Amino acid sequence: MSATADVIIVGGGPAGVAAAMELRRRGAGKVVLLEREPELGGATRHCSHSPFGMREFGRVYFGAAYGRRLAREAADAGVDIRTGHSVARFHGGGRLEVASAHGVETLTARRVMIATGARERPRSDRLISGDRPIGIVTTGTLQSYVAFHGLMPFRRPVIVGSELVSLSAILTCLTHGARPLALLESEPHMLAPAPFAWFPRMAGVPVHLGTRILDIRGTGRVEAIRFRRQDGVEETIPCDGVLLTGRFTPEAALFRQSEIGVDSASAGPAIDQDGRTLDPLCFASGNLLRAVETGGWAYREGRAVARALALDLAHEPVPSAPTAVTFEAPVKLVVPSLLRRQGSGEPAFRDFQLRFTHRVHGRLSLEIDGREVWAQTRTFFPERRVLVPIPEGASAAGSVRFRFREPG
Amino acid sequence: MLRTHAPPSQDLFDVAIIGAGVVGCAVARRFALAGARVVLIEKGSDILSGASKANSAILHTGFDAPPGSLELDLIKAGRAEYLDIRAGLNLPLVTTGALVCAWNEMEAGKLEAIAAQGRANGITALKLMTGAQARTTMPGLSERLVAAIEVEDEHVIDPWTAPLAYLTQAVALGARFLRQAELVEGRFAGEWTLSTSTGDVRALSVVNAAGLFGDVVDRRLGFAPEFEIRPRKGQFVVLDKAAFAHVPRIVLPVPTEITKGVVVCPTAFGNVLVGPTAEEQDDRVRATVETETLEALLERGAQIVPALRAMPVTAVYAGLRPASESKAYRIFTRPEQRAITLGGIRSTGLSAALGLAQHALSLHRAFDAPPLVPVEPPPVALPNLAETRERDWQTPDHGEIVCHCEMVTRREIEAALASDVPPGDFGGLKRRTRAGMGRCQGFYCNARLAQMTKGRLATALAVGDGEGS
Ligand SMILES: Cc1cc2nc3c(=O)[nH]c(=O)nc-3n(C[C@H](O)[C@H](O)[C@H](O)COP(=O)(O)OP(=O)(O)OC[C@H]3O[C@@H](n4cnc5c(N)ncnc54)[C@H](O)[C@@H]3O)c2cc1C
Ligand SMILES: Cc1cc2nc3c(=O)[nH]c(=O)nc-3n(C[C@H](O)[C@H](O)[C@H](O)COP(=O)(O)OP(=O)(O)OC[C@H]3O[C@@H](n4cnc5c(N)ncnc54)[C@H](O)[C@@H]3O)c2cc1C
Numbered sequence: 001m002s003a004t005a006d007v008i009i010v011g012g013g014p015a016g017v018a019a020a021m022e023l024r025r026r027g028a029g030k031v032v033l034l035e036r037e038p039e040l041g042g043a044t045r046h047c048s049h050s051p052f053g054m055r056e057f058g059r060v061y062f063g064a065a066y067g068r069r070l071a072r073e074a075a076d077a078g079v080d081i082r083t084g085h086s087v088a089r090f091h092g093g094g095r096l097e098v099a100s101a102h103g104v105e106t107l108t109a110r111r112v113m114i115a116t117g118a119r120e121r122p123r124s125d126r127l128i129s130g131d132r133p134i135g136i137v138t139t140g141t142l143q144s145y146v147a148f149h150g151l152m153p154f155r156r157p158v159i160v161g162s163e164l165v166s167l168s169a170i171l172t173c174l175t176h177g178a179r180p181l182a183l184l185e186s187e188p189h190m191l192a193p194a195p196f197a198w199f200p201r202m203a204g205v206p207v208h209l210g211t212r213i214l215d216i217r218g219t220g221r222v223e224a225i226r227f228r229r230q231d232g233v234e235e236t237i238p239c240d241g242v243l244l245t246g247r248f249t250p251e252a253a254l255f256r257q258s259e260i261g262v263d264s265a266s267a268g269p270a271i272d273q274d275g276r277t278l279d280p281l282c283f284a285s286g287n288l289l290r291a292v293e294t295g296g297w298a299y300r301e302g303r304a305v306a307r308a309l310a311l312d313l314a315h316e317p318v319p320s321a322p323t324a325v326t327f328e329a330p331v332k333l334v335v336p337s338l339l340r341r342q343g344s345g346e347p348a349f350r351d352f353q354l355r356f357t358h359r360v361h362g363r364l365s366l367e368i369d370g371r372e373v374w375a376q377t378r379t380f381f382p383e384r385r386v387l388v389p390i391p392e393g394a395s396a397a398g399s400v401r402f403r404f405r406e407p408g
Numbered sequence: 409m410l411r412t413h414a415p416p417s418q419d420l421f422d423v424a425i426i427g428a429g430v431v432g433c434a435v436a437r438r439f440a441l442a443g444a445r446v447v448l449i450e451k452g453s454d455i456l457s458g459a460s461k462a463n464s465a466i467l468h469t470g471f472d473a474p475p476g477s478l479e480l481d482l483i484k485a486g487r488a489e490y491l492d493i494r495a496g497l498n499l500p501l502v503t504t505g506a507l508v509c510a511w512n513e514m515e516a517g518k519l520e521a522i523a524a525q526g527r528a529n530g531i532t533a534l535k536l537m538t539g540a541q542a543r544t545t546m547p548g549l550s551e552r553l554v555a556a557i558e559v560e561d562e563h564v565i566d567p568w569t570a571p572l573a574y575l576t577q578a579v580a581l582g583a584r585f586l587r588q589a590e591l592v593e594g595r596f597a598g599e600w601t602l603s604t605s606t607g608d609v610r611a612l613s614v615v616n617a618a619g620l621f622g623d624v625v626d627r628r629l630g631f632a633p634e635f636e637i638r639p640r641k642g643q644f645v646v647l648d649k650a651a652f653a654h655v656p657r658i659v660l661p662v663p664t665e666i667t668k669g670v671v672v673c674p675t676a677f678g679n680v681l682v683g684p685t686a687e688e689q690d691d692r693v694r695a696t697v698e699t700e701t702l703e704a705l706l707e708r709g710a711q712i713v714p715a716l717r718a719m720p721v722t723a724v725y726a727g728l729r730p731a732s733e734s735k736a737y738r739i740f741t742r743p744e745q746r747a748i749t750l751g752g753i754r755s756t757g758l759s760a761a762l763g764l765a766q767h768a769l770s771l772h773r774a775f776d777a778p779p780l781v782p783v784e785p786p787p788v789a790l791p792n793l794a795e796t797r798e799r800d801w802q803t804p805d806h807g808e809i810v811c812h813c814e815m816v817t818r819r820e821i822e823a824a825l826a827s828d829v830p831p832g833d834f835g836g837l838k839r840r841t842r843a844g845m846g847r848c849q850g851f852y853c854n855a856r857l858a859q860m861t862k863g864r865l866a867t868a869l870a871v872g873d874g875e876g877s
Contacts, residue, residue: 036809036812038808084808086801086809086812086815088801088815099801099802099809099815101804101805101806101807101808102804102805103802103803103804104801104802119848119851119852120851122848122849122850122851123849124646124721124722124723124724124849125720125721125722125849127697127699127702127703127721127724128699129696129697129698129699130696130697131694131696132697132724132725134834134867134868134869137850137854138851140851140852141850141851141854141855144852144854144855144856145854145855145858145870148855148856148859149855149856149858149859149870151855151858151859151869151870151872152870152871152872153854153855153858153869153870153871154871155871215696215698219693219694220866220867221867240871249720251848253648253649253650253813253847256648256649256650257649257650264718267720
């Protein structure tokens, strides 16, 4: 069977587009980029206020303009761009079932890269109590209302969560005639780092830390949110919307429904130091690997994995047996979580990326074949990236393990 | 701009049906096919505004229904008619079969009696199995399974398209559907004058199919209450489509006196649901979900099918059963006033609806009313939403895919909005198309849906100029 392309990339966000261009630059041959939306750009398309592109293009772009710049660059690089193409199933082994307005087709490639990004968790997945009225949305949804349709889902929302994206949410509200009534965070501290963490209060939005949402009320539209404050007092805020921010999760349905599956820690596909998944013909990059990073990070990651993929195209696929990187709580995830002896030789990942489940102080160490090769003692915060260099020769090790010890 | 039909005050209908739940929709169809001039009166902005919007979607055989009961007869009749008409209406049937699972010796000891009752109820495709045998038919079940009964003919259907099909067929025969029309009072003086929140309706006969308000509507029609609705809430969690591969069958527990218990069940849409609970409450409208209960359901689901532990939650919901102080259906006929009450259709109404409709028509025959002349069923085929069959996105020229999680096309959404029984609220649009029902719950498509439905839904998704009607 002759393949449709040398490489098919799924997802036209920063990671997928960067990968496509890099592959073309490295002479990968026929590179097809599949994107289900009508335009490239991914999640950056609706971030109307935040700057993108400084590192990639040496100038600042806002939202959709960044997507258009990506599209132009990719077309110039000779990428076969197919928007309005949704991958319905990934069969592994380089085979994809693709739906478009023309119907369904099966496409094949020598290698596949999946870069389908991440999204915020909906109310259902957070198991929040209460009614199920209209007006409970995520930041991504709010920004799509504003950026694509000039609409607003509410006027007086309560904001849930304090990751960086919550600040983006507040800004979108304030610039579009909505007045956030409060910000609720379940952790005892803001998740966004200072100085960003000061922003809500500066914008006049009361912040309640260490809260627990008791329920959301409303029969048609949202009418109120009830929560328990850190001091135990219950409070009800009448509002017309609830904005659920952050708690990102990889958009990994294609993996969940395939033989490859997902890594239980990251909820994205497990990858090795080249971005290769358990299926040696399939690579992955960008926010799909772990939620969540910035647009610029996703872009660079896409390009780095594409470099390794280009090298991989030159020889037979590597055998599949990798070594798994192990760790335990409070480490939430490690990317890459696999190491393969037969890598590309020029790994896409020079560092392990770690995340913690909650704020802890202690000593994080890395052991290779039982020998400690790296350690650091400090405070670690949830939803913040921790980088640990992948030691020379780690890919040949029999065991790679992260340990964490609290002092005392 | 919402399409509500002004009541035709001068028209005299043969039958007025109160309540557009699954029962009311089925009754409307049955009377329309019998040749009656039908009006269906619903207080909500769409059909399925009450109990019928949230259930387990199982087409029951009646194997565990009370022996000799009217409920058993009507489940069997309803199920038989569904199987008979479903192909014509393009309604799905997911032939899963069910396993009644015993997780300890005490439960296993009850299986023999359950099987005997099933056989006495006329359901012969029943098989007692060891845990190991049952697991060969569904390897995802926990090894802790002790024994099971296989009930081959318990199946899963699309619980929303079925009633929509019934009403669509009735409307094709000229039945009127009045929404946002609450029955406030009925007076009988040779014929019925029904006062609704949008005007009066005249009819020769009336059928009360008001579900959770069955007792209230009986009182509003001037009858001394014969029963009292005691809502019983059931909460559910719906798991990601990846779970579907692990749950090819309906997994039932050994029932207790009050409830059929927590079921793990595939859906026609390719998900898996875990639920329902059984919680008594006074409120007839609000069906809230509760964190602790949802967590407990997830835990229970993972005990039954261990692979479910890692599955993300797609949706959570709760429904209210129109239970009453008795286990039996509360069906009353009052020939003098030409009135029928189909009340207390607690937990089997989806299966029994078509049977209940046949029963209502037969009760109506005893009424002093002009004879009805049956008509040919008009051809009506509903759009398929079941994953087990071809969907619109798999066929050319659908425009584009709007909801990516559920693969809902622009053509499907536009067709629903332009249909004979268009959605009146966002829930109605979701039930007709599945848009926004998937794992992202609208992260990607909700804004687009807000734009496509502007001015067409009772509660608009966007505030401001899109609001209201
Ligand atoms: C609300 C919000 C605010 C943000 N704010 C900022 C910010 O201020 N600054 C910043 O730097 N970053 C921000 N980000 C993050 C930034 O947008 C992401 O890091 C970046 O877009 C990730 O790139 P990606 O290519 O990995 O994925 P995405 O950009 O998510 O792109 C994935 C693409 O894959 C497509 N896709 C998914 N599944 C399929 C399929 N089956 N078939 C075909 N195509 C598919 C999607 O349509 C999408 O276009 C924000 C993100 C969100 C959601
Ligand atoms: C958790 C749960 C799980 C279930 N699982 C199953 C299953 O797997 N299989 C099965 O067969 N059955 C199942 N059922 C049962 C089934 O859903 C019910 O039996 C059925 O929905 C009852 O339908 P109904 O038409 O009688 O009532 P409803 O659906 O409540 O319909 C009544 C309608 O009347 C309207 N109304 C009320 N008052 C007025 C008024 N004054 N004027 C105008 N309109 C009015 C309401 O708005 C409503 O739309 C389940 C039920 C629940 C709750």
